[in-house]
Amino acid sequence: MGERLLMKGNEAIGEAAILAGCRAYFCYPITPQTEVAEYLARRMPEVGGVFLQGESEVAVGYMLFGAAAGGSKVFTTSSSPGVSLLAEAMSYLAAAELPVVIGNVMRNGPGLGGILPAQADYFQATKGGGHGDYRCLVLAPASVQEAVDMMLLAFAKAEEYRVPVLLLADGMIGQMMEPVEFPVFAEPPSRYTSGHEEWATTGARGRGQHLVKTLFLNPDAAWAHNLKLKAKYDRIEANEVRYEAVDTQGEMDVLIVSFGTMARVCRTAMETLQDKGLKVGMIRPISLYPFPAQAIREAASRSRLVVSVELSMGQMVEDVDRAVQGKAPVRWYGKAGGLVPVPDDVSAAILGMVEG
Numbered sequence: 001m002g003e004r005l006l007m008k009g010n011e012a013i014g015e016a017a018i019l020a021g022c023r024a025y026f027c028y029p030i031t032p033q034t035e036v037a038e039y040l041a042r043r044m045p046e047v048g049g050v051f052l053q054g055e056s057e058v059a060v061g062y063m064l065f066g067a068a069a070g071g072s073k074v075f076t077t078s079s080s081p082g083v084s085l086l087a088e089a090m091s092y093l094a095a096a097e098l099p100v101v102i103g104n105v106m107r108n109g110p111g112l113g114g115i116l117p118a119q120a121d122y123f124q125a126t127k128g129g130g131h132g133d134y135r136c137l138v139l140a141p142a143s144v145q146e147a148v149d150m151m152l153l154a155f156a157k158a159e160e161y162r163v164p165v166l167l168l169a170d171g172m173i174g175q176m177m178e179p180v181e182f183p184v185f186a187e188p189p190s191r192y193t194s195g196h197e198e199w200a201t202t203g204a205r206g207r208g209q210h211l212v213k214t215l216f217l218n219p220d221a222a223w224a225h226n227l228k229l230k231a232k233y234d235r236i237e238a239n240e241v242r243y244e245a246v247d248t249q250g251e252m253d254v255l256i257v258s259f260g261t262m263a264r265v266c267r268t269a270m271e272t273l274q275d276k277g278l279k280v281g282m283i284r285p286i287s288l289y290p291f292p293a294q295a296i297r298e299a300a301s302r303s304r305l306v307v308s309v310e311l312s313m314g315q316m317v318e319d320v321d322r323a324v325q326g327k328a329p330v331r332w333y334g335k336a337g338g339l340v341p342v343p344d345d346v347s348a349a350i351l352g353m354v355e356g
Helices: 009-019 035-047 057-069 080-095 122-126 144-161 169-176 220-239 262-274 293-298 316-324 343-355
Strands: 004-008 024-027 050-053 074-078 098-106 114-117 136-138 164-171 177-181 243-246 252-257 280-285 287-289 306-310 331-335
Touching: 004 009, 004 114, 004 122, 009 144, 009 169, 009 177, 024 057, 035 050, 035 122, 035 220, 035 252, 050 136, 057 074, 057 080, 057 098, 074 287, 080 098, 080 122, 080 164, 080 220, 080 316, 098 169, 114 306, 122 164, 122 220, 122 287, 136 144, 136 243, 144 177, 164 169, 164 262, 169 262, 177 243, 243 293, 243 316, 252 262, 252 293, 262 280, 262 343, 280 293, 280 306, 293 316, 293 343, 306 316, 331 343
Parallel strands: 024 050, 024 074, 074 098, 098 164, 136 164, 252 280, 252 306, 306 331
Antiparallel strands: 004 177, 098 114, 136 287, 243 280
16 A cells, blocks of 8 residues: 545545546536546546546436447546436446446435435435346445545456446545545556457457447347346345444344444444443445345344434335344434434434333
């Protein structure tokens, strides 16, 4: 690792993309992620890359498609309503099996909402977000350092599985400043390399034609393609589950499930509850898809109560409840609209559930 630098989350995400080998970044500005675009507008020319501001997120989506089809490591960032406009292209990217990394620095909603942080895009990220049967690998950082690490992982997994990978960060991750360390290694390739010659449209001289498409008019061909994609998602679910378990050994009074910066708030709330004599553990999903259902289920079997704590009106709680499978009562606590509970809010709410 290199020296420690104090960086804003959005800028660190941009630098991490460069370190991952990205040399094509297309974006339409929207707060609270605009600093990624500002940073890469300066940095991309310095490393021989391309920055292009699209006229809309819809246009950006198909810039991603074209660059990815050519084998380039390509990246965009947006925020909540902007990602909604990317949804059609995301479905096309998944259908065409094109690797791309998309960062969503979430704001509050619904509608235009506001620029304050939220986690209300959980459904959008983990349940597809666009039309058709497709999935995106979804990673949720809880710190600026983790956002950097996940950017490197995102490009690697996009290449390995040829899928869109989402970095799902809330506005606090994008705007906060924390010390980060970047890995030091030789200049990575700007194109994907794993089987690249088998699918990228890099010119057909000396080889057969490559066709990147999403249109399957023959129902048998469409069925076969969906089965192929499903087999890939099954591999992702088997191999890419990531989570952090905190104090989950033995019997628990409460198991908290939380992700992103909300999980950091919950760590402090746990200490308050433990000081009051409660046995409290937490599972922090790092991959939201695939979801760590088995780990949550096993921990829930040793807990009297499971609480999903979110910056939303209760979205992840549906997956938590499905994972628990009735092994313990499941409750939700959270706030929305840009309000962020402090640790005392969380501990008081959970204490009320336990005593109630």
